[in-house]
Amino acid sequence: MQNAELKERIEELKRRSKKAGLRVTKQRIEIFKAVFESKAHPDAETLYNLIKNKVPNVALDTVYRTLASLESLNMVFRVDSLLPKARFDADYTPHSHFLCTKCNEIYDIFLTSATDVKNEVQKKGIGNVVDVNIQVRGICPKCENEKKEKNLWN
Numbered sequence: 001m002q003n004a005e006l007k008e009r010i011e012e013l014k015r016r017s018k019k020a021g022l023r024v025t026k027q028r029i030e031i032f033k034a035v036f037e038s039k040a041h042p043d044a045e046t047l048y049n050l051i052k053n054k055v056p057n058v059a060l061d062t063v064y065r066t067l068a069s070l071e072s073l074n075m076v077f078r079v080d081s082l083l084p085k086a087r088f089d090a091d092y093t094p095h096s097h098f099l100c101t102k103c104n105e106i107y108d109i110f111l112t113s114a115t116d117v118k119n120e121v122q123k124k125g126i127g128n129v130v131d132v133n134i135q136v137r138g139i140c141p142k143c144e145n146e147k148k149e150k151n152l153w154n
Helices: 002-019 026-037 044-051 060-072 113-123 141-153
Strands: 096-100 106-109 135-138
Touching: 002 026, 026 044, 026 060, 044 060
Parallel strands: 096 135
Antiparallel strands: 096 106
16 A cells, blocks of 8 residues: 555656656655655654665755755655754654654654644634644653663662
8 A cells, every 4th residue: 555655646746846847856756755654754864874875876965955845845844843853754644743852753643633623723714724733742651761760770
C-alpha cells in the first residue's frame, strides 16, 4: 500500500513542481521519498545522511533549499517551529504529534478530535480550515525511565 501511495505522491510532486516552474530533479525526489518513508520526522542533516549514498553529489545546502521548495509546494510541512532543528513530515493524513520536551522525539498520534476542531471552526465561521495540527508536549517513557533511574542513584 505504501509503495502505491509513494508513487502517487511522487507523481503529485512532479505535477506541482512543473506547475511552479521547478525542475524535477533526482535530489528533489530522493529528499521527498526520505521524508515520506520516515516516521521519525527527520531534520535536514538526517535527510542528507539518508540520501548522500543514493545521490553522491548532493550537498547539505541543497537539502535545505529542497525542503524549502517542498514546503512551498505543500508536499512536506514543518512539525514544530520551537525545536532546535526544523523537522519535517510528508504525511498529510489527519494526525497530530506528541513532542517529548526532553529528547525532542516526535511521535504521530491519531485523534478523532481533529475532525471536531475543523467542524467547530467552520461552524463558528472563524475560517476555512485547511489543516489541523495539534501538538501535545510531554515526556516520553524513555526519558521518564531515565529520570527515575537517575533518581535511584542520587
